[in-house]
Amino acid sequence: MSNNYVLEAELRTEQGKGASRRLRREGKMPAIVYGAGKEPVAITLVHHVIHNYLDDEAFYSQILTLKLDGKEEKVVLRDVQRHPSKALILHLDLLRIDENELLRTHVPLHFINEETAPGAKLGGIVNHLLTDVEISCLPGALPEYIEVDLGALGLGEALHMSDLKLPPGVELPALAQGPEHDHAVVIIQKGRGVSTGEDGGEEGEAEGEEA
16 A cells, blocks of 8 residues: 655755754754756755654655645655664655656565465475566556565576566566576575475485485
8 A cells, every 4th residue: 555755845055064963963864856857956854754754665665745845746765875873864865756757766575475385385495586676667657566476486496577477567677688687586495304295305315325
């Protein structure tokens, strides 16, 4: 379910480390908004609001509403700078969007039916090789996430980017670069001592060799 994330912003007239420290003492943080053929604009945001939003996975891949000087713009989150040791958000990069122009951004992957996958039932280990993918689509077609269904995945098998079921109007730019960019998304690896169920199983074969 989509959330309506609203960012109340103010113009930022002072820049530099000293100005940023003063903003943080006031409970605010610096950010910049750019794109859509317009000049970049330095802004300030309320820190605790952004900090709470960043706890939501959907915030990273949804269209956000930026309110500035009584006007609204549609933006997406492009980059987050965090303090290396404190729970502080140092800076945000926001990208304006045009409803008629293709948008490239990353969306998370949601893995389903892991427990019922044939390979998992045989004792295999599910290894997530990717947790998100870059997509290309018009803003109106932007999905919150992409599901990865492991329901038919066997032991030693993998799902690649080309196996993903994409919503209408959504593409994976990496696939246009050639088959070498069709990276594996998830694999069910054979655990130690796991039987494949064929010819008495690998575990039985290993015991026979030791004997």
